[in-house]
Amino acid sequence: MTVIPTWAQLVYLACAVCFILALKGLSGPKTARAGNLIGAAAAVVACAVPFFYKPDGLEHLHHVPLILGAIVIGTVGGVVGARRVQMTQMPQMVALFNGVGGGAAALVALLELHELVGAADLGADVDWFVLVATAFTIFVGSVSFAGSVVTFAKLQELMTSAPVTFPGLALGFGAGIVAAVGLSTQLALDPAMWVGIVLAVVGLAFGLLLVLPVGGADVPIVISLLNAFTGLTVAAGGYVLDNVVLLVAGTLVGASGTFLTLLMAKAMGRSVANILFGALKGGSTLGAGVASDRPVKSANPEDVAIMLAYADRVIIVPGYGLAVAQAQHTLRELVDVLSERGADVDYAIHPVAGRMPGHMNVLLAEAQVPYEQLKEMDEINGDFKDADVVLIVGANDVVNPAAKTTPGAPIYGMPILNADEAKQVVFMKRSMRPGFAGIENELLFEENTTLLFGDAKDSMGKLLNAVKAL
Amino acid sequence: MNDAVVWLTIFILSVFVGIEVISKVSSTLHTPLMSGANAIHGIILLGAIIVTGTTDNTVALVVGLVAIVLAAVNMVGGFVVTDRMLQMFVRRKKKPVAAGSDGAGAAR
Incomplete structure (x- = not known):
């Protein structure tokens, strides 16, 4: 087997320690970025080592130009992919x-x-x-x-x-x-x-x-x-x-x-x-994935604007649909306007909101939503019963009561945000198509639920203007 | 100590360290942590370089070069994309500080 010189072994040891520090850093918000950079530096150093010793009795590593060429191709591919990817597509990229x-x-x-x-x-x-x-x-x-x-x-x-x-x-x-x-x-x-x-x-x-x-x-x-x-x-x-x-x-x-x-x-x-x-x-066949034609109550942006403008306590439930429509910035503006009018507004972030745990935090961070307005599920779930309006934007499964009430549903047992306890629920949705889990949401058909159909960005813009006009 | 036992020792200890260092991660950071850990296993690039550089078989050389490209995509792409995500977290952390009226805001 390959005989690795002592100096190289020691460099490897140092790199291994750096990887431990990198993971440690990545698990805290203040140190995360430094942690990632330490990991990257260690990886580069470790990969450089074999170019500097004589492996397996060879004079030096063979095929060096080809190897370097392959590294360059991979690096360019990786960097281009990593820079171009939308934050909404992050889970696919990691996969x-x-x-x-x-x-x-x-x-x-x-x-x-x-x-x-x-x-x-x-x-x-x-x-x-x-x-x-x-x-x-x-x-x-x-x-x-x-x-x-x-x-x-x-x-x-x-x-x-x-x-x-x-x-x-x-x-x-x-x-x-x-x-x-x-x-x-x-x-x-x-x-x-x-x-x-x-x-x-x-x-x-x-x-x-x-x-x-x-x-x-x-x-x-x-x-x-x-x-x-x-x-x-x-x-x-x-x-x-x-x-x-x-x-x-x-x-x-x-x-x-x-x-x-x-x-x-x-x-x-x-x-x-x-x-x-x-x-x-079997059992998770519940998700037919088709749009329902059961009657729902829908409204126009002006109606919803009135509802929001005179509410004291508003909770926003953002979902993946918000990010797909790139409506985060408009949403933040709307929240700013509502806050100025004296409403108490928070975002309720489900741990698996978006398409990956922690994904929604990344997406809202991109829209520069202030950190303290983001509330984790356990922190805010008790507040829903006092909320005048819950505005659900592009989310579905994370507020679906089927998680509590329907054994056999694919999401049964998942802790959900208690949006159903609020006095008024407003869903902003593109269509009646079910969420990613592919099951119907009973909350849509409740008496105190109002639907605002349309593209999230478009509706959000109209809603913002309507609130400003009041 | 037997050689295999040495390796086993390193392995077991690393398992404990791996669990211990991330045991307190908040759900906010799950995505970047997953992405960062993903980049770290891109270190297989080192293995790909070694096996490719020590072969004299043409087919093996081609396969090795493919492995190097794939591993480099994993490693470099992983670290870059993680940094991109974390950059936004940092900006978000700064904002309340800058907006606050305490001394930390002024110092920035």
Whole structure:
């Protein structure tokens, strides 16, 4: 195996410590940006190291111009993607970046297997545990890649966001696991390239099966889980390559990612197993995803303006639809005007508002909404009963009482904002189409609910003018 | 100590550290944290560079270069996009300070 000089080992150690500091920094608002930069610096330094020592008895690293070229291509691609992406599309972007990382890990493991097979053919004794770790990286890396691609397609609405199930799915699942274990055992006993390639293909298929049955609203949890998977593959890759920084960084991401996944699932009142396999058991077929034609009470902007202008306590519930319409800035203006008129206005932020936990905070931060007006769910849920008007903009599932009342609904058990307790509820909606979870919202048909149809930005502009005119 | 045991030790300790360092994260920061952690596993780029630079097989070289491109997208893109998000948080944190009448606002 590669002999790494002591100085390089020490640099790797320093980089591993920096990754710990980076994660620590990222978990606090004041230190987050510094944490991210520390992580980036450590990653760059760690990647520069192999260019400066003699690996494997070679005089120097081979193919340096090609390697640098590939790095430049990847860097340009990454930077352009990262700069162009809309904040609303952040979950897809994270999924995509995660997927390519998982894919890269699987390819690295396949290459390492190629080396190991070569060594075994020459009569060298290859440790079976190294082969198991290689198999793990190939399989889980492929799962992560395929799963992330499906996740991306669901969020980008390239395919239906509803759970996709078909007969035999559970069977395919079991077969995938059996095949993966069998192939890994085969690989450990008798290393051969074809086994690795078949294992990668099985991994890709398994990744598809894993994510297809997950409903759109739950997809972010899956992103987080796949992120943790990729972390673990990188860790296993570190063991195979004898590289401590890969091991530590990968394990950190694997462990923290798993923990974060559990935290998010808890915020949605669900177990991870239920999110992944709920659709397999049936029951979440409630989401027909079609617009209802039941009667609702709709109003024009002027009516809603009067309602808002004479309210003392207003709570805004922003959702993903707000951000898609780019109406955050107009909303902030409206809130400013209402505050000037003496109303007490807050934003109620559901932990999974937007399409990913914490996403809405990012989106409103972009619109420069003052920090202290953003209230977390637990903090504000008691206030709804005193609210004169709740204005729900582009949100749906996070105020859907079905989460409390309808066992079997995909969102059943998710803690929701108690908007239904307010004296008046105003929904700003584009259409009667259901939310991302694909289920009808009973709150729309309540007596004290008023609907303001139209594009959020357009309606918000009219509403703002109407309030100003009063 | 057996070599594999050394690795196992590092692995187990890293698991605990990984959980411990993020155990107090607020839900506000879930998205950037996920994105930042995502960028960190882009360090597989280092592995891709090593395997590509030590191979002499043409097919392996091509596969390795693909892995490098993918890993670089993950790593660089991940850090840049996380920074973009966090930049907005910083701006939001400054605003109330600047608007406030306390000394901190004046000092800025």
